[in-house]
Amino acid sequence: MTGSVIHCGWMFPQLTSFVPGRLCTSYAAIARPNCHSFGRRKSYLLTTNCFSDVAAVTIASDHNYGNKQVISITPRVYDYLLTNVREPSVTSSWFFRILRELREETATMHGSQMQVSPDQAQLLAMLVQILGAKRCIEVGVYTGYSSLAVALVLPDSGILVACERDKNSLEVAKRYYDRAGVPHKVDVRHGLAVDTLNSMIENGEGCSYDFAFVDAEKRMYHDYFELLLKLVRAGGVIVIDNVLWHGKVADPLVNDKKTESIRSFNRALLDDERVSISMVPVGDGMTICRKR
Template identity: 80%
Template sequence: MMRVTNLEPTAFPRLLSFVPDRLCIRHTAFTRPRCRKSSLFTTSCLNDVEVTIATDHNYGNKQVIAVTPRIYDYLLTNVREPPILRQLREETASMRGSQMQVSPDQAQLLTMIVQILGAKRCIEVGVYTGYSSLAVALVLPESGVLVACERDMTSLEVAKRYYEQAGVSHKVDVRHGLAVDTLNSMIENGEGCSYDFAFVDAEKRMYHEYFELLLKLVRVGGVIVIDNVLWHGKVADPLVLDKKTESIRSFNRALMEDERVSISMVPVGDGMTICRKR
């Protein structure tokens, strides 16, 4: 198996060294300390491509490609990233908290959803420096609007500068402050069920509250996308019990049982759940 060291959390990770033409098959049984349940998994490697088969054989031994640095590098070279977005990504990479920025493949998926919906009215909770909001604004029609909620003014100033450079400032309604306050005021102003799309990438312990407010603002048939639902893989580790991880686990369980929406959890970026309001 390949060894990866000092992996840098950049949007375009550098290509690391690999052992060419290596074929390996591994079957491993393990029991974690303090964990009662044993697990069995199978991992196969062919030409540096890792393939994982689900533990439960009732899934038909479905093989899934694990995203190695080489595969992810290939994926990113096949993302259509407008120059203005690339410029923003590169500037953000030098800033504190740059890992919060969505990746180009995530932004590409978000914009495709917006286009498929024919969305004209959108909301973003958690803007940071504006990569995802700028991507969405670029594909909105001239009459479209994106309400961009962000509490950090320093990062928001970067986003506003790029909205201006891209010529989409007239499409973005910037709201500086706590997103909960903004969303509540929008509901009080009679904007319920008038939005087509919403994206959440903000305080993880607030996901439940954000979601309930957005359900009131998004129309039937509209879509809400929630980022970081796999939370660096921590949600799958029963030994990780910090408050943010537990909150995301709780949110994921609640969505599974929520008949108000249709859902699909996809392993893009740090995991995203796409919810369609019924």
Template identity: 70%
Template structure:
């Protein structure tokens, strides 16, 4: 049984009034909202069009499922959402530094990081794995809420990105909780299995090479205990997975992976339209 997660001496979730300045400047919120809109617009438009078309055709199954769920995420609405995210000041510092880097769109959004941290807290997770660290925003969010005895294995091959992540782990005082593995993630996961660590992890987050998702998932299923969670990022892939005309290798891999998860009885799943889409998998059996 997983132990309850005690309070961290450096909590992730701080009341807004305790922060020395606004969490999100108008310019940042607008830029992030525009990025999120680009990610979701294709999916929202496709679903809305499908709903209208289904209703017009007399097929009300899709229409009934979609009427209330379809929402237009305007910049103003996303700004409001961000204003209701509690972000630790050190996470904000890391996010702002990462925003100046090439490839900064790979970083999870603040609302995604908040959800990941809450899942770790709810499950009482003590042993976690992250596949794809980038500059460390999501791993730092998780490490901040882990108990003192908790550990996060951070898998990343990019030395420059890990340098930034290490700096912020130290700044936040959580370096002792993070075990960095600089190597190909699949090799690291296989090594953990070979070292007898199967079924010993409570939580895993995957945000790495999309064409490797199936392999990562199968390896993590061996490492995560029954009842543990595996969270997969980018499952909506800028709306491309819903467009049959898009057939590049990453989109096809993600589309096939999503189809596999839907039919996989080893896990219970919930695909959540946050960020670029996240699927939360709960392992149900060792078979």
């Protein structure tokens, strides 16, 4: 499946990447310069269907989409994709190795499915570079693979506020920040992300961040989004993971609380005229750029 991220009125080149058994999405929203006053511009949504691993190519069932051919990601196709992923770094193969070692160590841990895939980390790092971001936020760090990928491409004066409630996984992340030589770029915040984000707003940090990535408690997406909308500047980007939730949101027979919460969030964002959005099947996330 392919998708494009809409950022500040620019259309980025099409991006393709998938995880077997997972469907990944990102939203993009564009914000006004005045953080407290928003225009009435339309939001944009790129949607895709959910597909199985069986067929290599599927035709979209709705003829209104022009019988679009969409590739299904089989294990063979995904293996090919991963052989063409360059894990984010600055210049040195040493950084590639550190990212790979962190990914492989995390794969042996409980909850390893929470780690983003290499292709998603590559996309996050590229978005940060395209945006020229210097101040970033991550909600849900786990063992630090995605935050390390972002920290590596930030300028030396850049900062990433890393919010994580699990102390044990955060210790793994900090160990790899040290190994990669980027601890000065990562402001680790142990605790509930909502508390951290609220304190940042109270400290006068509103509209001072360029980029945010959310991969945390799904039932809190509405809260995270509203808080980040106060912290991310006009034209900044917010990436929300898991908005397709492994395809569950498209299955009417699945009605658990997390799935319903994500459906509700997606519907609310579709109608939110403060932002422009793009749902991209990468890492189960959604990229959001605030309107100018």
